[in-house]
Amino acid sequence: MEENMVKITVIDREGMAHSLEAPTDMNMNMMELCKSYELPVEGTCGGMAMCASCHMYIQSEHDLGQRNDDEEAMLDQAFFVKSNSRLGCQLHISSAFEGLVVQLAEVGQ
Numbered sequence: 831m832e833e834n835m836v837k838i839t840v841i842d843r844e845g846m847a848h849s850l851e852a853p854t855d856m857n858m859n860m861m862e863l864c865k866s867y868e869l870p871v872e873g874t875c876g877g878m879a880m881c882a883s884c885h886m887y888i889q890s891e892h893d894l895g896q897r898n899d900d901e902e903a904m905l906d907q908a909f910f911v912k913s914n915s916r917l918g919c920q921l922h923i924s925s926a927f928e929g930l931v932v933q934l935a936e937v938g939q
Contacts (some may be wrong), residue, residue: 841933852923860918877919882908882919885935892930910936
């Protein structure tokens with residue numbers, strides 16, 4: 831694999847695992863990565879932590895830092911929130927993401 835790439839596994843809403851390669855040198859976030867692989871992540875607000883349509887669960891033991899205030903506020907209003915919930919738009923891909931496993935959250939009605 832290339833020097834500035836990490837492997838990330840995204841489990842879709844049907845339970846299928848997708849092994850993705852993600853660049854660490856483009857300031858890309860998890861929402862953008864999922865969209866680039868045409869996975870069902872809407873990103874309706876364009877990555878502003880205002881819609882929760884990129885809600886996902888961190889399944890691996892990676893330390894991705896704390897949720898910021900905007901992310902915390904949006905998750906307070908989202909459906910199916912768990913302790914490992916994060917907004918993909920707030921997770922900027924870095925070398926620390928190597929081997930990360932996330933699952934897309936159910937879509938609330």
